Amino acid sequence: MNIHDVDARLADILRDRRRRLAEIFAAPVVLWSGRRSPRNFAANTFPFRASSHFLYFAGLPLENAAICLESGQLTLFIDDPSPSHTLWHGETPAKEEIAQKIGADAVLPMAELPAHLAGVATIPVQDAATWTEQTQLLDRWVLPERPLEGIDLELAKAIVTLRLIHDAGALAELRKAAAVTINAHKAGMAATRKAKTEADIRAAMEGVIIAENMSCAYASIVTIHGEVLHSDRYHNKIQAGNLVLADVGTETATGWAADVTRTWAVTGKFSSTQRDIYDVVLAAHDACIAKVSPGVEYRDLHFLAATTIAEGLVDLGILQGNVEDLVERDIHALFFPHGVGHLLGLDVHDMEDLGDLAGYEPGRTRSDRFGLGYLRLDRPLRPGMLVTIEPGFYQVPAILNNPEVRTAYQDAVNWERLMQFADVRGIRIEDDVLVTEAGSEVLTAALPTKAEDIEQLVRG
Amino acid sequence: MNIHDVDARLADILRDRRRRLAEIFAAPVVLWSGRRSPRNFAANTFPFRASSHFLYFAGLPLENAAICLESGQLTLFIDDPSPSHTLWHGETPAKEEIAQKIGADAVLPMAELPAHLAGVATIPVQDAATWTEQTQLLDRWVLPERPLEGIDLELAKAIVTLRLIHDAGALAELRKAAAVTINAHKAGMAATRKAKTEADIRAAMEGVIIAENMSCAYASIVTIHGEVLHSDRYHNKIQAGNLVLADVGTETATGWAADVTRTWAVTGKFSSTQRDIYDVVLAAHDACIAKVSPGVEYRDLHFLAATTIAEGLVDLGILQGNVEDLVERDIHALFFPHGVGHLLGLDVHDMEDLGDLAGYEPGRTRSDRFGLGYLRLDRPLRPGMLVTIEPGFYQVPAILNNPEVRTAYQDAVNWERLMQFADVRGIRIEDDVLVTEAGSEVLTAALPTKAEDIEQLVRG
Numbered sequence: 045m046n047i048h049d050v051d052a053r054l055a056d057i058l059r060d061r062r063r064r065l066a067e068i069f070a071a072p073v074v075l076w077s078g079r080r081s082p083r084n085f086a087a088n089t090f091p092f093r094a095s096s097h098f099l100y101f102a103g104l105p106l107e108n109a110a111i112c113l114e115s116g117q118l119t120l121f122i123d124d125p126s127p128s129h130t131l132w133h134g135e136t137p138a139k140e141e142i143a144q145k146i147g148a149d150a151v152l153p154m155a156e157l158p159a160h161l162a163g164v165a166t167i168p169v170q171d172a173a174t175w176t177e178q179t180q181l182l183d184r185w186v187l188p189e190r191p192l193e194g195i196d197l198e199l200a201k202a203i204v205t206l207r208l209i210h211d212a213g214a215l216a217e218l219r220k221a222a223a224v225t226i227n228a229h230k231a232g233m234a235a236t237r238k239a240k241t242e243a244d245i246r247a248a249m250e251g252v253i254i255a256e257n258m259s260c261a262y263a264s265i266v267t268i269h270g271e272v273l274h275s276d277r278y279h280n281k282i283q284a285g286n287l288v289l290a291d292v293g294t295e296t297a298t299g300w301a302a303d304v305t306r307t308w309a310v311t312g313k314f315s316s317t318q319r320d321i322y323d324v325v326l327a328a329h330d331a332c333i334a335k336v337s338p339g340v341e342y343r344d345l346h347f348l349a350a351t352t353i354a355e356g357l358v359d360l361g362i363l364q365g366n367v368e369d370l371v372e373r374d375i376h377a378l379f380f381p382h383g384v385g386h387l388l389g390l391d392v393h394d395m396e397d398l399g400d401l402a403g404y405e406p407g408r409t410r411s412d413r414f415g416l417g418y419l420r421l422d423r424p425l426r427p428g429m430l431v432t433i434e435p436g437f438y439q440v441p442a443i444l445n446n447p448e449v450r451t452a453y454q455d456a457v458n459w460e461r462l463m464q465f466a467d468v469r470g471i472r473i474e475d476d477v478l479v480t481e482a483g484s485e486v487l488t489a490a491l492p493t494k495a496e497d498i499e500q501l502v503r504g
Numbered sequence: 505m506n507i508h509d510v511d512a513r514l515a516d517i518l519r520d521r522r523r524r525l526a527e528i529f530a531a532p533v534v535l536w537s538g539r540r541s542p543r544n545f546a547a548n549t550f551p552f553r554a555s556s557h558f559l560y561f562a563g564l565p566l567e568n569a570a571i572c573l574e575s576g577q578l579t580l581f582i583d584d585p586s587p588s589h590t591l592w593h594g595e596t597p598a599k600e601e602i603a604q605k606i607g608a609d610a611v612l613p614m615a616e617l618p619a620h621l622a623g624v625a626t627i628p629v630q631d632a633a634t635w636t637e638q639t640q641l642l643d644r645w646v647l648p649e650r651p652l653e654g655i656d657l658e659l660a661k662a663i664v665t666l667r668l669i670h671d672a673g674a675l676a677e678l679r680k681a682a683a684v685t686i687n688a689h690k691a692g693m694a695a696t697r698k699a700k701t702e703a704d705i706r707a708a709m710e711g712v713i714i715a716e717n718m719s720c721a722y723a724s725i726v727t728i729h730g731e732v733l734h735s736d737r738y739h740n741k742i743q744a745g746n747l748v749l750a751d752v753g754t755e756t757a758t759g760w761a762a763d764v765t766r767t768w769a770v771t772g773k774f775s776s777t778q779r780d781i782y783d784v785v786l787a788a789h790d791a792c793i794a795k796v797s798p799g800v801e802y803r804d805l806h807f808l809a810a811t812t813i814a815e816g817l818v819d820l821g822i823l824q825g826n827v828e829d830l831v832e833r834d835i836h837a838l839f840f841p842h843g844v845g846h847l848l849g850l851d852v853h854d855m856e857d858l859g860d861l862a863g864y865e866p867g868r869t870r871s872d873r874f875g876l877g878y879l880r881l882d883r884p885l886r887p888g889m890l891v892t893i894e895p896g897f898y899q900v901p902a903i904l905n906n907p908e909v910r911t912a913y914q915d916a917v918n919w920e921r922l923m924q925f926a927d928v929r930g931i932r933i934e935d936d937v938l939v940t941e942a943g944s945e946v947l948t949a950a951l952p953t954k955a956e957d958i959e960q961l962v963r964g
Contacts, residue, residue: 046737046739049739081541081550081630081631082630082631082648083550083553083630084553084555084556084630084759084850084851084857085630085851085853085856085857086630086648086649086856086857087853087856088722088723088851088852088853088856089723090541090543090550090551091550091723091736093543093544095544096544127902130902131733131841131900131902131903132732132733132734133732133733133734133735133736134729134731134732134735134737135901135902170541170542170543170544170545170546171541171542171632172631172632188542188546189546241715241717243714243715243716243717244715246714246715247711247712247714247715248711250710250711250714251707251708251710251711251714252707254703254706254707254710254711254738255701255703255704255706255707256703257701257703257738257739262548263548263549263551269594271594272592272593272594273591273592273593274592274593275593275594276551276593277506277594278714278717279506279509279717299544381591390544391544391545391548392548393545393547393548396545396546396547396548397544397545397546440591441595442587442590442591442595443591
């Protein structure tokens with residue numbers, strides 16, 4: 045990003061975050077930004093992605109930098125570029141200018157960092173060069189996959205307290221990510237009629253994101269095999285009768301994410317069976333969003349989605365029996381094996397680097413119940429939280445062809461009726477929903493969800 | 505990629521490579537493919553990129569796999585996916601099917617690998633999780649940045665011998681990469697008239713690559729600041745009078761790269777000063793390509809480019825003096841501070857993970873002479889080598905405003921005349937040139953280089 049484009053309010057936003065951290069965490073904190081990860085050789089790297097915790101408090105994706113936070117004061121550690129760096133990568137802003145943009149109280153070269161590490165708490169970054177440096181400089185293990193302990197764990201809890209509730213600065217970025225993502229999905233729908241393969245649709249969608257000088261917040265899913273939950277292959281040919289499931293989200297230059305899924309028919313017209321299931325998933329989506337409000341348990345939204353899907357499938361004759369009993373038996377998880385959504389912020393699964401510390405209310409742990417093991421969020425909702433709502437219906441061969449599953453649910457599923465829905469491999473509808481004092485605001489509401497509106501966008 | 509799309513000839517290509525390795529290297533070899541590198545949390549990764557050495561002998565980008573090569577025999581080590589992997593990522597081909605596609609003589613689970621490591625040579629992969637595993641399993645340091653020693657160094661030399669000379673299988677992939685890259689550049693030129701920012705042009709170019717289900721071989725350079733040699737920012741607005749320098753290359757699904765640069769005027773019409781310098785750079789480009797032939801020293805091509813550029817700049821009145829003397833004084837490096845090109849293959853700087861082992865003929869080392877420190881290739885050319893030819897002209901402030909440089913070259917540069925060329929920040933013209941028995945073949949020849957043809961493509 046261009047330093048001259050940095051919002052003048054950034055320094056105030058960051059000062060406020062530091063002040064709030066200092067109110068709940070007393071020890072000094074050092075957060076590293078990280079380095080580029082090598083791709084096939086040292087000079088050919090993946091794009092730089094700064095640590096999300098660093099971004100939260102430092103605001104800018106500075107490479108190989110660190111910040112020290114103490115009593116609300118910020119010291120930035122960063123080196124001036126070498127002459128050869130300037131030759132290859134151009135003039136970069138002076139560290140004093142960067143410090144001013146982020147409201148740093150002092151700026152020092154990285155060589156000064158070791159003298160500022162006594163008693164500091166930190167969070168491991170993701171790249172090996174930097175977590176090795178963290179481990180060496182702090183003389184204790186600082187590894188991404190290692191459970192946090194001591195002051196690092198306390199710091200993580202304090203950061204979760206802050207990052208769970210988005211401030212105005214965060215929301216401005218999250219709205220930008222949502223807006224670009226909406227345009228990407230519209231471009232994907234519009235490109236479908238001429239697309240020969242999934243890759244053609246992906247190119248249209250990611251092209252919108254690249255043209256905005258932003259990046260993808262996660263590996264795009266653009267597939268006619270919607271039943272593959274995290275498909276990252278794009279080679280399949282598009283054919284009449286297919287549904288396209290596209291789960292594509294933007295990340296802004298300072299790291300804030302959107303996460304949106306739509307499913308459409310490649311011809312622009314759902315078949316009657318596709319439309320039936322689409323409306324079941326949409327009913328679950330709408331019911332959950334209608335319930336989003338402070339105090340509501342997110343887990344209850346998950347079961348609301350499950351119940352709505354089960355009801356819909358009973359109405360369609362795919363399931364048989366009492367809906368409450370069916371949900372009690374986890375029958376919905378046959379077709380909806382993941383959670384109804386997750387936190388969203390600087391990470392698409394926000395703060396998932398901290399395990400379930402952010403997603404699960406203290407004292408709660410993941411269930412091993414079928415379909416609940418993938419529930420990534422189990423907290424009461426509070427104003428300022430941003431969550432996804434993303435119910436779905438999938439015919440996953442690994443589940444539906446499992447003999448144990450078929451035996452266990454023999455009585456509850458009308459397998460013959462299900463076969464009539466063979467053209468519905470996977471449908472998901474996902475929006476980004478902000479919890480507000482008054483209830484909720486769907487940040488991605490400008491992208492239609494109704495079947496007719498989607499059909500209209502595809503047909504153009 | 506889709507296993508069913510794998511070329512039936514792949515197994516034969518790979519068998520031949522193994523046989524040739526066995527002829528020059530006796531010890532058993534184990535090559536790891538590597539793992540995904542985390543982006544902001546463990547489950548949100550950068551795209552997988554298999555180790556190039558693994559790809560050379562195993563042919564397919566298999567994640568977390570290894571191959572053992574011994575006496576021309578191949579044993580593939582790979583695990584069947586876990587049930588949860590199948591749920592999230594779909595059905596993957598059975599390891600027996602993969603083994604058949606690559607002509608493996610045996611296939612075993614990864615748990616069997618430790619029993620096959622006695623006396624093996626290896627090459628470090630780039631991701632930390634895997635080089636840590638290599639280090640632990642082999643009980644010696646195996647680190648990407650550590651100079652190779654012992655049998656690992658001997659293996660690296662043997663692999664260089666093979667990978668330097670591209671076989672028919674490699675060339676088929678390299679031609680695919682070149683073809684898609686040509687289309688990407690044409691799309692970038694065509695998109696320029698409507699582009700508002702560099703990012704718009706980048707989106708058009710990368711969109712072509714994504715739509716072919718391929719990836720970028722390196723971070724695209726698409727900039728109006730061509731003087732920033734490895735610019736990876738795309739925020740600048742496009743304005744009449746600007747040149748766009750685009751250095752964008754495709755990588756095929758099995759890892760083979762193209763590397764192409766074109767420079768064009770955003771209006772579709774070079775100014776007279778831009779055209780003058782463009783033609784100087786093109787003259788250097790054409791002169792070097794005309795000389796590519798077996799036995800020619802690549803270093804001599806570098807000096808041919810330097811001489812051609814110096815001559816052109818003398819003709820334009822920017823330099824003054826005897827051309828030979830000027831080149832002797834490295835004056836060309838003021839405006840052409842990098843080498844004329846490099847090896848190209850599975851890596852955009854092929855085998856650069858091995859340091860200068862591939863780029864420099866045994867016994868030769870990099871010069872510290874101004875402009876030669878970045879010469880990445882210093883070998884006599886041989887049939888089957890693929891090199892880039894990429895002369896350029898840049899006005900780099902860090903060089904031209906350096907008081908020492910200005911003093912040293914005070915007499916040789918007409919600084920006032922140079923100021924008349926202020927609208928030429930950077931021009932580079934780069935093609936991928938295969939050394940053949942008869943001389944050379946430009947794999948990217950279908951993308952025009954002549955100024956008029958480029959202007960035509962931009963204006964449409």
